[in-house]
Structures are given as C-alpha cells and as structure tokens.
Amino acid sequence: QLQLQESGPGLVKPSETLSLTCSVSGGSIRTSIYYWGWIRQPPGKGLEWIGSIYNSGSTYYNPSLKSRITMSVDTSKNQFSLNLTSVTAADTAIYYCARRLTDIADWGQGTLVTVSS
C-alpha cells in the first residue's frame, strides 16, 4: 500500500524559505504514471492546491503561488520536495503531499508549518 510522509521544519521565520520533503513508500515515483503534489490547509480553512510534479520534473503550479514555488523530485530517494520562498503568516498551514492531480486517493498525514518569528 502506498504511503506518503511529509517532513520538514514545523516553524519558519517570516521572509525565509519553507522546505518540505515527501517520502514515498510502497510505490515508485520513477515508474509512476501519476503526478505528485502538495496541497495545504490553513487552520480552520479549506484546501488549497500548491503544485504538482511528474517524475520527469514537469510541473504544474498554482498561479497565485507560482512566483514563490519550486518543486523537485529525487527518484533515487523516492522523494519529492517543495520550496516556498518569502513566507508570511498567511503561509501557516497543514501541508499535505499527495499522489495524482485529481481523484486523489493517496494523501500524507500532513505536517503543520507555522510562520512566526
């Protein structure tokens, strides 16, 4: 069974870069036909798609975040990563990694990232 696990700092200072990694087990990013992505959820609010990446490195990004996002994939480690630059308090959220662009049946458990000095 596919499992996804987010990892990274739980606290990031304003103006700095938020960096998260999603480790995949029970399946291979390299041979997958699906995109892998990040979705976030501010406390008490709805879901917001951040972006998605294919094993080739091809990406789709949320236009509203595109200027601050970089996603990468490391097939040798079976991981993919998110960098979000110039963070503010508005970026405080639970960050989920997931498989597929839509019809997402596989989600990580989520990791809370707080932006605060």
Next chain:
Amino acid sequence: SYELTQPPSVSVSPGQTASMTCSGENLGDKYVCWYHQKPGQSPVLVIYQDTKRPSRIPERFSGSNSGNTATLTISGTQAMDEADYYCQVWDSSTVVFGGGTKLTVL
C-alpha cells in the same frame, strides 16, 4: 481563474438524505471529484469522475454532474458522515478546490 462554489453548511437528520452542491461555469463539461475530511484527518476521496465510488466508500455516497452544478448525495446519512466536504476539478492546468461544505448530522 476557475471558481467552485459550495454552500458553507448543510444539516441533515440521521437516516435522511443529505445533498451538497458544487457550482461552477459549465461544470458539467469537467470531471468532478469529492472528498470528505474529518477533524484532524487527511481528506478522503469519496467520489471521482462525477459518479464513481472508490471501493472502500459505502454505497450510500453518490454523485452527479450536469450543467453548472455537481451534487454529492448521501442516502441514509449516519453520524459518522459528519465532516467537511470538498469538490475538486482540473481546469486550465490547475487543480481547483471548492471552499467546502460542513455537513452536520443533527
């Protein structure tokens, strides 16, 4: 950018039918999926490609999509169905979520 609109809340009595809508321009031309999310948990896919149900999801969950509105219906609603429900589509190379509906089972 494409927008999906969901009512903030819906209430239903146990055993009754709950219906939640998701509205968007020409939504019927797109595939809609639905998730439910309980507090402290990750979202769970309950309907995909408008009407299909993952194997683990009970038959009481069903979906439809036509015109500008998609609907998620829960027949014989149970207390365990109380959750937030989100619709989602893929449009113009972006993933779009609705704002979510909180289903309360009174």
